[in-house]
Amino acid sequence: xxxxxxxxxxxxxxxxxxxxxxxxxxxxxxxxxxxxxxxxxxxxxxxxxxxxxxxxxxxxxxxxxxxxxxxxxxxxxxxxxxxxxxxxxxxxxxxxxxxxxxxxxxxxxxxxxxxxxxxxxxxxxxxxxxxxxxxxxxxxxxxxxxxxxxxxxxxxxxxxxxxxxxxxxxxxxxxxxxxxxxxxxxxxxxxxxxxxxxxxxxxxxxxxxxxxxxxxxxxxxxxxxxxxxxxxxxxxxxxxxxxxxxxxxxxxxxxxxxxxxxxxxxxxxxxxxxxxxxxxxxxxxxxxxxxxxxxxxxxxxxxxxxxxxxxxxxxxxxxxxxxxxxxxxxxxxxxxxxxxxxxxxxxxxxxxxxxxxxxxxxxxxxxxxxxxxxxxxxxxxxxxxxxxxxxxxxxxxxxxxxxxxxxxxxxxxxxxxxxxxxxxxxxxxxxxxxxxxxxxxxxxxxxxxxxxxxxxxxxxxxxxxxxxxxxxxxxxxxxxxxxxxxxxxxxxxxxxxxxxxxxxxxxxxxxxxxxxxxxxxxxxxxxxxxxxxxxxxxxxxxxxxxxxxxxxxxxxxxxxxxxxxxxxxxxxxxxxxxxxxxxxxxxxxxxxxxxxxxxxxxxxxxxxxxxxxxxxxxxxxxxxxxxxxxxxxxxxxxxxxxxxxxxxxxxxxxxxxxxxxxxxxxxxxxxxxxxxxxxxxxxxxxxxxxxxxxxxxxxxxxxxxxxxxxxxxxxxxxxxxxxxxxxxxxxxxxxxxxxxxxxxxxxxxxxxxxxxxxxxxxxxxxxxxxxxxxxxxxxxxxxxxxxxxxxxx
Amino acid sequence: xxxxxxxxxxxxxxxxxxxxxxxxxxxxxxxxxxxxxxxxxxxxxxxxxxxxxxxxxxxxxxxxxxxxxxxxxxxxxxxxxxxxxxxxxxxxxxxxxxxxxxxxxxxxxxxxxxxxx
Numbered sequence: 001x002x003x004x005x006x007x008x009x010x011x012x013x014x015x016x017x018x019x020x021x022x023x024x025x026x027x028x029x030x031x032x033x034x035x036x037x038x039x040x041x042x043x044x045x046x047x048x049x050x051x052x053x054x055x056x057x058x059x060x061x062x063x064x065x066x067x068x069x070x071x072x073x074x075x076x077x078x079x080x081x082x083x084x085x086x087x088x089x090x091x092x093x094x095x096x097x098x099x100x101x102x103x104x105x106x107x108x109x110x111x112x113x114x115x116x117x118x119x120x121x122x123x124x125x126x127x128x129x130x131x132x133x134x135x136x137x138x139x140x141x142x143x144x145x146x147x148x149x150x151x152x153x154x155x156x157x158x159x160x161x162x163x164x165x166x167x168x169x170x171x172x173x174x175x176x177x178x179x180x181x182x183x184x185x186x187x188x189x190x191x192x193x194x195x196x197x198x199x200x201x202x203x204x205x206x207x208x209x210x211x212x213x214x215x216x217x218x219x220x221x222x223x224x225x226x227x228x229x230x231x232x233x234x235x236x237x238x239x240x241x242x243x244x245x246x247x248x249x250x251x252x253x254x255x256x257x258x259x260x261x262x263x264x265x266x267x268x269x270x271x272x273x274x275x276x277x278x279x280x281x282x283x284x285x286x287x288x289x290x291x292x293x294x295x296x297x298x299x300x301x302x303x304x305x306x307x308x309x310x311x312x313x314x315x316x317x318x319x320x321x322x323x324x325x326x327x328x329x330x331x332x333x334x335x336x337x338x339x340x341x342x343x344x345x346x347x348x349x350x351x352x353x354x355x356x357x358x359x360x361x362x363x364x365x366x367x368x369x370x371x372x373x374x375x376x377x378x379x380x381x382x383x384x385x386x387x388x389x390x391x392x393x394x395x396x397x398x399x400x401x402x403x404x405x406x407x408x409x410x411x412x413x414x415x416x417x418x419x420x421x422x423x424x425x426x427x428x429x430x431x432x433x434x435x436x437x438x439x440x441x442x443x444x445x446x447x448x449x450x451x452x453x454x455x456x457x458x459x460x461x462x463x464x465x466x467x468x469x470x471x472x473x474x475x476x477x478x479x480x481x482x483x484x485x486x487x488x489x490x491x492x493x494x495x496x497x498x499x500x501x502x503x504x505x506x507x508x509x510x511x512x513x514x515x516x517x518x519x520x521x522x523x524x525x526x527x528x529x530x531x532x533x534x535x536x537x538x539x540x541x542x543x544x545x546x547x548x549x550x551x552x553x554x555x556x557x558x559x560x561x562x563x564x565x566x567x568x569x570x571x572x573x574x575x576x577x578x579x580x581x582x583x584x585x586x587x588x589x590x591x592x593x594x595x596x597x598x599x600x601x602x603x604x605x606x607x608x609x610x611x612x613x614x615x616x617x618x619x620x621x622x623x624x625x626x627x628x629x630x631x632x633x634x635x636x637x638x639x640x641x642x643x644x645x646x647x648x649x650x651x652x653x654x655x656x657x658x659x660x661x662x663x664x665x666x667x668x669x670x671x672x673x674x675x676x677x678x679x680x681x682x683x684x685x686x687x688x689x690x691x692x693x694x695x696x697x698x699x700x701x702x703x704x705x706x707x708x709x710x711x712x713x714x715x716x717x718x719x720x721x722x723x724x725x726x727x728x729x730x731x732x733x734x735x736x737x738x739x740x741x742x743x744x745x746x747x748x749x750x751x752x753x754x755x756x757x758x759x760x761x762x763x764x765x766x767x768x769x770x771x772x773x774x775x776x777x778x779x780x781x782x783x784x785x786x787x788x789x790x791x792x793x
Numbered sequence: 794x795x796x797x798x799x800x801x802x803x804x805x806x807x808x809x810x811x812x813x814x815x816x817x818x819x820x821x822x823x824x825x826x827x828x829x830x831x832x833x834x835x836x837x838x839x840x841x842x843x844x845x846x847x848x849x850x851x852x853x854x855x856x857x858x859x860x861x862x863x864x865x866x867x868x869x870x871x872x873x874x875x876x877x878x879x880x881x882x883x884x885x886x887x888x889x890x891x892x893x894x895x896x897x898x899x900x901x902x903x904x905x906x907x908x909x910x
Contacts, residue, residue: 230885231873231885232885232889232893233866233869233870233873233890233893233894233896233897234889234892234893234896234897236897237893237896237897237900240900241900275872275873278868278869278872279869279872279873282865282866282868282869283865283866283869283897286858286861286862286865286866286897286901287862287897287900287901287904289858290854290855290858290862290901290904290905290908291904293851293854293908294904294907294908300850300851300854303854319865319868322868322872327809329877330809330812330813330816331805331808331809331812339805
């Protein structure tokens with residue numbers, strides 16, 4: 001809050017302290033990961049090389065820690081520009097549950113039945129959420145308290161996403177290091193640290209699942225790659241545990257649990273199935289699946305839904321393949337081939353038949369609508385309007401991808417190319433990851449989030465390959481660890497040597513050059529070409545960082561519950577209508593008052609005003625939402641009946657026409673109508689709400705249904721008074737408003753916020769003479785007029 | 794087709810067993826016995842749901858996945874310690890493999906105990 005300067009100062013200092021603490025944590029984590037672990041695992045090494053290694057390792061730790069710090073710091077725009085506050089919609093729910101968790105204990109949290117949401121149905125919160133985020137926040141809160149640092153839980157929640165973004169940079173470093181080397185790793189960490197595609201979901205205050213789930217996903221992938229490379233059951237188990245952590249956090253865990261089996265399957269098809277892959281996947285699946293079922297919200301899904309069947313199928317398949325290989329080792333190849341063909345064929349047909357049979361019998365749920373909409377982008381619009389109505393579920397426009405990834409978009413294919421060049425098992429994984437994530441990112445805007453990590457890793461590989469060649473100096477140090485990129489032959493002699501090698505016996509001089517280590521490892525002699533390339537790349541990278549900072553600052557750091565505008569002289573003007581109105585609700589309504597609003601605002605009302613809501617952002621009951629849509633879309637008498645049945649006390653609408661705030665309810669109204677129409681087609685018809693010429697209008701040409709709908713009335717009631725009773729103007733839709741004739745008979749206006757964004761109405765009690773409220777209002781109106789007339793005479 | 798198959802697969806099986814006895818390490822055979830035991834336990838549990846239904850599904854799942862998990866870990870141990878296929882998994886010593894085996898079992902049975910309800 002904007003308190004006295006002293007308080008602000010304390011606030012800033014606390015913030016700084018938190019920041020320092022973060023650096024400390026990152027250092028410890030990085031130190032453990034990068035320095036101690038490999039040292040423990042490493043065998044003895046030459047003394048001088050060890051010293052050299054030590055020095056570069058220290059440098060690496062410092063660089064990585066600063067990258068993590070940058071990743072953290074660049075997400076703080078919103079805190080500095082506004083304040084340390086929870087953003088948007090879903091984070092409010094997460095914040096509310098976290099508060100519940102720290103005020104009660106874990107046991108009560110699991111059994112929490114929330115009767116204040118989805119009134120009158122209620123919601124079993126403990127069994128219908130992914131608890132990882134809240135538990136992590138509560139754990140940090142508790143451990144800080146044990147250390148004697150009583151930090152407000154709100155601040156923990158606000159800084160959670162930046163903190164985990166810093167850790168995500170470290171995880172990406174590890175992944176890229178597995179694919180190429182630590183140089184690529186550092187670049188990957190840098191890219192993911194500042195890439196807007198990830199920042200968009202992880203700025204300070206955006207306390208949501210994705211912010212930490214990407215870190216968990218990258219960590220899972222790292223341990224998976226490690227398991228595949230070493231063939232160690234230990235890493236398989238660790239990968240399963242990190243996977244479990246991800247399952248506990250985000251519904252997007254379906255992505256890794258399909259991607260990893262796909263990797264195994266493709267390796268199998270490529271004839272690269274080995275004992276390493278067998279050990280890695282078997283342990284990963286056996287432990288990971290059982291652990292994932294420990295989350296109540298996931299429950300038995302891994303055995304019952306189609307999304308998980310691929311993983312199970314591959315698990316079964318590799319058991320068979322491994323068994324067949326065992327048998328092969330005991331048989332002659334002639335007999336073996338027949339056995340193999342018969343057994344694999346039978347197994348495949350049998351398991352597929354079993355899957356189809358079980359699906360038909362209903363033991364295994366078919367793919368859910370949300371997944372169909374990933375294959376058929378028009379599916380959601382036709383069948384599940386509630387999914388299509390969310391803006392982040394729309395297909396991604398090209399500009400948005402460029403906006404989020406900029407330079408990386410172009411480096412990405414190059415990185416994939418380099419992966420193809422040195423196509424080891426782990427590169428196959430990245431190629432598959434890239435293909436899958438690219439597809440999904442094209443389907444839904446929000447899935448650009450899963451694309452970003454692989455883009456960063458691939459781009460890092462590309463840049464690192466270029467730098468390897470162009471930064472290498474002729475007296476190359478003989479290191480054990482060298483770039484896998486073979487060569488970029490700039491100097492002719494060595495190029496001809498490479499070509500000539502296969503064709504004819506080489507001459508002595510060429511052979512000498514062939515043996516020359518510098519020619520083998522590939523570097524550029526000409527200083528000019530070196531300088532030129534490096535300069536171009538440096539320029540592009542600087543541009544990229546510039547772009548990222550600009551995007552983060554301008555587009556992704558708005559809390560959306562606080563708006564701001566700039567006055568002509570450059571002063572920032574804060575528009576705080578939402579919190580103002582929610583605070584009003586908290587102070588002026590009965591504690592058990594029920595508020596009806598569109599579902600978008602359910603979490604915010606519950607979190608900020610602490611009042612009961614009818615529907616909220618957990619859109620689990622379509623009918624209930626459609627009923628609310630019906631109430632808002634129908635004329636007053638019907639709406640009043642519906643709201644009485646829902647036991648509503650107040651109605652809240654978001655109104656943007658005065659300020660030009662485009663995310664308001666009138667713009668969402670068409671979706672409300674569509675959703676209501678899905679359930680009550682006899683009461684609501686979308687076409688009724690368009691004007692005679694088929695347009696969606698709010699001025700005098702608007703259709704009758706539109707003008708009579710509760711939503712329209714509640715929004716534009718009394719707006720013309722702002723314009724001196726002249727013609728009211730809608731700044732969002734840029735049109736006049738038919739606001740003059742709006743009369744309300746079933747609700748009373750009780751509150752309108754400073755800039756008219758939030759308007760709250762109270763439902764009238766039924767008339768005590770048994771008239772309809774319209775009649776009563778008309779009667780009152782008549783009497784008033786008569787009285788006026790009487791007074792005149 | 795079936796008749797022809799059984800005729801030719803009879804000597805195949807015998808040949809397989811003979812080769813197995815002759816070439817497999819004693820310790821690996823021990824692991825194999827353990828795996829056969831686990832497989833029988835799994836089949837028994839699976840037969841049980843056909844007879845008595847799967848009502849405490851979590852109990853069945855934890856029981857069944859504990860056998861499957863233990864089977865798979867044993868298979869991993871077998872793969873890693875079998876002297877016949879050391880070249881492909883040189884990085885892992887038999888001692889390390891056994892430690893991994895214990896680690897994975899610990900992880901697994903932690904969840905099994907929790908899930909048993």
